[in-house]
Amino acid sequence: MSEVIVIANQKGGVGKTTTAVNLAASLAVEGKRVLLIDADPQANATTSLGYTRNDYEFNIYHVLIGAKKLSDIILSSELPLLDLAPSNIGLVGVEKEYYDSGQSKGRELIMKKAIAQVKSQYDYVVIDSPPALGPMTINALSASNSVIIPIQCEFFALEGLAQLLNTVRLIRKTINPSLAIKGFLPTMYSSQNNLSKQVLADLRQHFKGKLFTDDTDDCIVIPRNVKLAESPSFGKPAILYDGRSRGSVAYQNLAQAILA
Numbered sequence: 001m002s003e004v005i006v007i008a009n010q011k012g013g014v015g016k017t018t019t020a021v022n023l024a025a026s027l028a029v030e031g032k033r034v035l036l037i038d039a040d041p042q043a044n045a046t047t048s049l050g051y052t053r054n055d056y057e058f059n060i061y062h063v064l065i066g067a068k069k070l071s072d073i074i075l076s077s078e079l080p081l082l083d084l085a086p087s088n089i090g091l092v093g094v095e096k097e098y099y100d101s102g103q104s105k106g107r108e109l110i111m112k113k114a115i116a117q118v119k120s121q122y123d124y125v126v127i128d129s130p131p132a133l134g135p136m137t138i139n140a141l142s143a144s145n146s147v148i149i150p151i152q153c154e155f156f157a158l159e160g161l162a163q164l165l166n167t168v169r170l171i172r173k174t175i176n177p178s179l180a181i182k183g184f185l186p187t188m189y190s191s192q193n194n195l196s197k198q199v200l201a202d203l204r205q206h207f208k209g210k211l212f213t214d215d216t217d218d219c220i221v222i223p224r225n226v227k228l229a230e231s232p233s234f235g236k237p238a239i240l241y242d243g244r245s246r247g248s249v250a251y252q253n254l255a256q257a258i259l260a
């Protein structure tokens with residue numbers, strides 16, 4: 001049985017793409033067949049795997065408007081078990097276009113239906129979502145078994161979280177009753193920074209049972225680590241750029257927690 005996991009938080013710059021790419025890669029290195037879907041018009045996940053926009057003709061936009069099947073757009077990656085459904089800046093028009101196209105009924109389910117056609121070929125589908133609670137994120141949440149919410153260990157970290165959790169509740173009530181919160185993931189943690197410590201303490205207090213833990217029962221925290229920031233510019237997930245870096249190891253631990 002395959003599992004669909006969306007990485008979501010409507011705030012930008014909290015580590016969604018970094019989490020999607022490195023979780024997907026770490027699961028693939030663990031021997032799982034993984035499809036990473038880039039559902040953000042900024043296409044950062046696509047770039048992070050080494051693709052530039054002239055390398056491919058079709059993207060998730062063509063799938064969402066019904067012009068292509070998901071299987072038509074899938075690209076391979078440097079990791080044999082990791083595939084990518086790319087995005088493109090062209091996606092910017094998609095929200096308006098499919099609201100205007102008259103297929104209002106069931107429009108939240110387009111991604112779910114697209115995934116259904118390829119699902120049997122993968123153990124995990126990981127979706128990177130844009131920094132908004134718009135139709136793209138609603139589609140991704142509607143298509144998923146669970147959501148991982150990265151929380152940046154900075155000031156205002158928990159701001160907007162209530163709105164995201166309300167959206168999850170609403171989607172459960174309407175289109176996707178079994179959508180689970182897989183966990184909150186503290187990102188960009190810096191042990192020298194008191195604010196970071198405070199945010200982590202807050203998360204431990206409010207979401208104790210919903211933090212990922214490693215095999216020694218420690219809470220999994222993604223450290224601020226320059227290798228995670230550098231690897232996208234080499235078109236590689238961190239595990240292929242510097243697999244022993246603290247950042248990459250943290251994502252490998254996350255993958256193991258998910259497999260456990």
Ligand SMILES: Nc1ncnc2c1ncn2[C@@H]1O[C@H](COP(=O)(O)OP(=O)(O)O)[C@@H](O)[C@H]1O
Pocket residue numbers: 011012013014015016017018019044131187188189222223224225226228229230232247
């Ligand atoms: N743990 C980390 N350590 C250092 N830099 C990080 C870390 N996580 C993300 N970044 C960097 O921070 C920026 C925002 O991260 P990103 O994953 O793109 O966030 P989002 O997808 O939520 O907008 C990117 O430049 C990324 O490389």
Ligand SMILES: [Mg+2]
Pocket residue numbers: 016017018040044129
């Ligand atoms: Mg992103």
